[in-house]
Amino acid sequence: MSVAGDPPQSRQLDRAALAVDPIDAAKLLLGCELESTTPSGTVRVRLAEVEAYRGGDDPASHCYRGRTPRNEVMFGPAGHLYVYFVYGMHFCANVVSLTDGVPGAVLLRGGEVVEGLDLARSRRPAARSDADLAKGPAKLTGVLGLERGHNGVDLTDPDSPVRLLAGDPVPPSAIRTGPRVGVAVAMDVPWRFWVDGSPAVSTYRRGGKATRRR
């Protein structure tokens, strides 16, 4: 456990810890903190909800149909940030897991702002409460100021603009699982993980095709 005087680097996650199956990486990431620094300041979020995505065997994964310019980062080394653009107006962020050449990642779906509250509020004026600031994947990238240019950043490098830090560990008994949000395939696998009772867990919605009538 960390002592008051620990330098920030000592809390930084290392690549080896993340070079594992996305399902294990997802559970590991709960309770960890993502911190981003821009000219506007620093915001840090404690992760409360994540989802695991695998590669060629996962039809919900961006890597299911092979390597393209868009998903290239997911094929690289673990511990890097994969940022993609969706719905014409939003960014979502993932932590790359597994090893070089084998795709896999963990989508960051929600967390609580633990530093830089004022900057976070200014970035998301629509938020109705502080718990709502990073409650959702695009909301989370919003408070951290993550955009296209952050794709590929190494989260294990102390000099990166975005860093991944260890936090207070979440006891396994506090971890809940269920199907992933908004995906219309592979609904049988419970690869969404969240911290029981956290106010920063997004509300569940089923994927479009899966909600079709009859």
Next chain:
DNA sequence: AAAGCGATCCGCT
């Protein structure tokens, strides 16, 4: 060269 659709959010009912 073109069209469809998505790992979503927000405002309105």
Next chain:
DNA sequence: GCGGATCGCTTTA
């Protein structure tokens, strides 16, 4: 609870 906004990536002709 529901639908519109909005645009880049991927697939298909």
